Amino acid sequence: MTHSAAGDAGGNRSAEVVYELAPGCTLEDIEAGAAYLATVNGVVDYGVFVDLSEHVSGLVHESNLQNDHDVGDELVVELVEERENGDLGFEELDADPDEVDRTSVNEGTAARTGDLADHVGETVHLEGDIVQIKQTAGPTIFSLRDGDGVVPCAAFESAGVRAYPAVELDDTVRITGAVETHEGALQLEVDKLVRLRGEAADEVRTELDADLEARAAPADVEPLIEWPAFEKLHDDLADLARRLRRAVLESRPIRLRHHADGDGMCASLPVQIALERFIDEVHHDPDAGRHLLKRLPSKAPFYEMEDVTRDLNFALEDRERHGQRLPLLFMVDNGSTEEDTPAYRAVSEYDIPVLVVDHHHPDPDAVGPLVEQHVNPYLHDEDYRITTGMMCVELARMIDPSLTEELEHVPAVAGLSDRSKADAMDQYLELAADAGYDESDLQDIGEALDYAAHWLRYQSGRNLIKDILNLDCDDAARHRELVSFLADRAERDVAEQIDDAEPHVEHERLDNGAHLYRLDVENHARRFTYPAPGKTTGELHDRKVTETGDPVITIGYGPDFAVLRSDGVRLDIPNMVTELKSEVDGAGVSGGGHLVVGSIKFVPGMREPVIDALVEKMADAELDEDLRSTLVRDD
Template identity: 75%
Template sequence: MTTSAAGDADPDSFERVVNDLAPGCTVDDTEEGGLYVATVNGVVKYGVFVDLSEQLSGLVHESKLDGTYEIGDEMLVRLVEIRENGDLGFEDVTTEFDDLDRVDVAHGDGVTIDELADRTGDAVHVEGDIVQIKQTAGPTIFSVRDGTGVVPCAAFEEAGVRAYPAIELGDTVRATGGIETHDDAPQLEVDKLVRLRGEAKTEVRERIDAAIAANAEPADPDPLIEWPAFDSLREGLTAVARRLRTAVLEGRPIRVRHHADGDGMCAAIPVQLALENYIAEVHADPDAPRHLFKRLPSKAPFYEMEDVTRDLNFALEDAERHGQRLPLLFMVDNGSTEEDTPAYRALAQYDIPIIAVDHHHPDPDAVGPLLDEHVNPYLHGEDYRITTGMMCVELARMIDPSITDDLRHVPAVAGLADRSKAHAMDDYLALAADAGYDETELEDIVEALDYAAHWLRYQSGPNLISDALDLDCDDAERHAELVEFLSSRARRDVERQLDDAEPHVEHERLDNDAHLYRLDVENHARRFTYPAPGKTTGELHDRKVTETGDPVITIGVGPDFAVLRSDGVRLDIPNMVTELQDELEGAGVSGGGHLVVGSIKFVPGARERVLDALVEKMEAAELDAELRSTLLRDDN
């Protein structure tokens, strides 16, 4: 007999405890002298017949009755005799006790959820927390987690009618029933579902917390390359991996918001692959990876109110319609700046934890109080040369080390996509070469990702992007043909754009001897097609750097924005934005990015004022002699 107190019962006080048997309990779950909850199922001249469970019945003889009962009445009985033929004899003790502590008696073995795959056909009970309640046209599906996994428990009432309406999300329960196979995965067919209270709840909660803490601990694989600058980030990445694995074990949905560029995709997709693998390992429901993980690209380099409003609305709808918990938000290659804080404050009204892994220049004072975890190389004295893709490949390996061989080329793609000048790029390129990718192939992948992201706009395009990145792609020929097609189209469109724009590029030599190139992308570049203004400005900038070998600043100007690129000049774009906000009243200046790559927004009427002030600050910036010599050496 397996028991667990449903209240604050003293197990040593036998006479103060009454046992409430689960439907599947048999005589093996009883003992002579024990007190039981019984339901009257028949009234005869010589007594009443009672049920203790669906499998267990007996007689209370008229000589042992203290009251009058009707069918359906509940009474308390003592088991006085188990005869050799299996018949049971009881006595009525209903009136003898005014205050009894109930103990729920579960039928079958008490098991953990990770053991259920081998228990098909067995009667068991599991104890854990309700993490989802979903009403179907048939049963009510309660998802229960115990720190080792999550299992769907199907409770049947009338078709489409909510079973156990008193059970709520977050309750700690015991589910008793048989294990059946549903969609090739274990499912518990509920005989009884009870909410635990008092000591029983405390014991189960402590057990769950300990199991989650143990199972959430990330792996500690050796880094893909030796890079001392990266070492200071590993502790933070380990904490993020622990939070993400904990969310999976808790049955909490995960939403990843990432910048929709090459580095952002190289960061988000390995994490997606690792988390979907881990969700499939933890959750018995084969559809859990699809329901509990979503990857969402962001066009802006910060979390826009449009995006957070959409995300919050979908999260609340999922909670209402599918009985899910509110999600954890994971910001990737995004989320470190003051511009993110309005969206974060919107989420702060709800139970939505936020973590961020980013390499844009951060504002820790602004975002720190709103983030549960924040990993950024700037917080450790490093800079944007450590790309988010490089960090998230290591993060993904902490979540699921088995995917390591599939990821060896991804950090190099991320570095090329964000033009990282880190010395470690040589090691990443060598690592990719060992995996079968030369630098030309990696550059083609970068162009293919950028081209696909442009046309996907706000869609994640999981299959297309994975095939282009050659991540979880099962057809090498398709990958090669897809990358060749997308990258060649991208280069063709870029060349057309630059050839048409080149005659309209304005050039001047600044007082600090840097070249300044300016292009009106509103009037002298194709709109609503590839490449977008930011890409156009970046490609023009790269062309001018190659042509001159000198320090170069390029500005792509629109009616209410400016895209900035710089090589060989010590700009600090986030700081410039802050200064312009203070200096230009009514200009509506906002923006940011990296120190030498970023964008600025302003009201259209202040365009000339903003640009003039911007150029003045660029003229006052120092040249970067080390970078300039690198450019000249590379050019030669």
């Protein structure tokens, strides 16, 4: 038997049921192998012509007839052939039309997901892609996407039994059912689900692709400030916004990984809010935002194997339990270095796309083949002074331009948190001042973010961070009081830590004239409390820069790591790490960061040779006035 080009219901209908098509039903409503009620509209020598609806007619050849018929007679038929010219051939079944169980097939009103609120209680049909299949203890929930959005469609079989088992993710389908509300949200209760094929599927697919491309397009917004250096990144960010919006439209989960510091949170939270609002706009399921977007902080300035293993485990479980696609990985203020590549290779085994926005010094040769998009100022002959928070505020506005007024202070917080000395900082500070934030307010917000990130550890702290940044926050007074409290606590803890550590700081003058300060943060700083070793080293460094007014390098070290800060000295920490790997055998050196701010790891037994070799390289580095007071904070 030749199957209909229109559809295949996946074996969910019983052949003992006879379907009676409503007048408006079309070929898409015909299922291969199903029985239909037909009416004879003409008799010829070689058979009879029959109508199944106003739009479905064909021939029952004499070889396929069971009985003689006249015009107006009813008979039960099955589709056996669809020719290239569109003519249909049917076979009469051995069944009495007056004695069979008839089931009406209502074609419903043609609708789109964006119109469903106008059709509550009515029967409609939708055409689109299946983007998620979730089996519950009751119905099977098929999420259908068309050009307007995504709606859950509940198909009932026996409790907990998969309905339409032949229908798979990404199938193009036609679903007929009643529009109902479930727990305050719209859904379709499925009467019939047909998998489209051939020309019918191609037509729907062409329309869907055009709608998807148009809907995924980023908003055309002017940058918050005029900055020629930033203009080089505009097109890259627009492409990234398009890719993220497309992921939402395709119901692909997004795992947003970011460095757990002030700049990382100023970068990730605006994008999170923008994507959540777009998800709410696209999806009828009110829980879609919770399932499709997860923001996850990373303590290290690279994608650790611990993090990727956890991410892969959750992604595979979500696919198994909830029928979700594997996610898109979005790396923010992180992800540009060779250290990220082992984790990227792990996710590549599952064809998980990776997108990166970062301002750490990159290794494009190592990372490039493993990521789909990489936005980094270094790739356009700029540097870390364009912080990730500055870039991601513009990215968030491209996703949802309605956020603009809420975000006007965030680039300044990001810049101050990472000590950016970009020329554009004055413009960002003026923009924040116009929004009601003076520089001391912004400094306090940065300190509060840093303090909260330390105690949150691996938790996102979604609502707490929103209140600190005053984003999507409904209580301005609470924001001010919370920031004041956290910033005061941070300042107190830092002062106590540095005062206690100061007597143990070792000092020497390098051959190039720079001051070198060393602190054993393992033995001469409080552990497991705020500030962490990176922050402690950074605060000690700031104090020494202020005291001396000269070029300063500070090393905070532990058993198997060293944190580096430099001011007024032209270091290249990523390059130094590369050299140490080959020069100090058996040390297991790894690390990286910015040119003058970074960290190094090594095996504990090789700490002294690694640090000695590191100091030798620092002593040979050139002094550079242009690098005075330009260090970034990457604690």
